[in-house]
Amino acid sequence: MKIVGIAGSLRAGSLNRALLRAARELAPEGMEIAIVDLAGVPLYNGDVEAAGDPEGVARLKQAIRAADGVLMATPEYNHGVPGVMKNAVDWLSRPPQGSALGGKPVAIMGASPGITGTARGQSQLRQAFEFTNSYCMPQPELLVFKAHEKFDAEGRLTDETTRQFLGRFLTAFAAWVERFR
Template identity: 45%
Template structure:
């Protein structure tokens, strides 16, 4: 399915699973935001302001940071999550944010939302275990995982120059994945209009 007119532009929320100031995950998202424009507008979000999940706090009016995160997911056409791997899994800060957005139960703002994942690590494995763990969580939240070859970036620290992801082969592969996300987002938008 090919899309060529100006209505092909999609708004993607890019969520970084790392809080580090010089985070590779955040830098990858920022590189992609520049490369993917104008067909994809990627709004990069970090999770510094998200409090620990506490069901006692999960009621109106609630945290403004949580409200902003949920609104950003709802208003996006799709979500792109970039995460490092910590101890064979996803960082606690990312799981925490997903726990907030999974509520209320069975009514998550991620429900039926197209989502793509990029995982990375200093090791050659590229965060594959984090990717699988993240997929499990997103499936439980009824997100629509975009199918295709998984994007994993091994030896991520060797693929940057001046805070810019500069692995051309890897970038080409990632852009193909982003195109699949864009198409899924457009299909979902079209189906929603039909109803």
Template identity: 60%
Template sequence: MNILALAGSLRKASFNKSLLRAAQDLSGDEMDIEIIDLADIPLFNADLESDKDPDAVANFKDAIRNADGVLIASPEYNHGMTGVTKNAIDWASRPPKDAPLAGKPVGILGASPGVTGTARSQDQLRQCLKSINAHCMSLPEFLLFRAREKFDEKGTLTDETSAKHLQKYLNAFAGWVKKFS
């Protein structure tokens, strides 16, 4: 199955990007995870979509349409999802009658250096995806707290317990995606 993964952080050394790379490494033969870079996605502006979508947006929406499922790893900023995450979702919710994210199985995960591991951002993200009728997996959840202690300086997930949890999460997500295929 083809999974599109996006990180709601543009930072080079982002823990959330590293988390998605760890997911790529841990995903078994049945799952192929492609990570899309959101750096070229402009801020949503309805004027920009009135003619045709900007190229980066069109590519992003096609990638979602072609994927069997979507993984979103968003950092938490000020107790919510990042603007990068929300902006990507807003684009992917258009047009409302044929939204690329509508009906897609979605898995939410996140990493933060603090102790709450993106819990609040994940809740907000779930609520937001409900409005597009994306099918968010409720359980298991994956929250990586104290991220600084769990990755090495190259961004490799070195914490074995977290890697095991991530593996279990991915197995569950594969099952979730199958339900909608």
């Protein structure tokens, strides 16, 4: 089972990138998670799209199309989904009739220093998947709150309870993806 993981942060030390690395480490047998960086994806612009997808966008779309599912690790900025993540979804939704996200099973998780994790950002991201006709896993949710206390200085997930829950989350996602294969 091939899964593409995307972090909605461009920071090298992003907690959500670290969460994706932990997911890759804890993935159930048979699941491979390839992490795709969004640094090469420019801001969506219809004029740019009309001239052809930029290289970073084309690579992202190709990776999503070749995957069995998509794992989104989103931060939450100002009570919402960050622009980097929303921008990626905007590019992936184009063209609407041939969206790379169309019919794809998706899971959303997120890590934040805040007490509510990334609940609001995840909620907004779920709404975008209605338009893309993606199958967003409804449960379980993974909201890693006080994440700065759960990763070490090298970005390794050290909190055992969170590691166990992430493992169960990924097992549920594997079952979710199987429903659509």
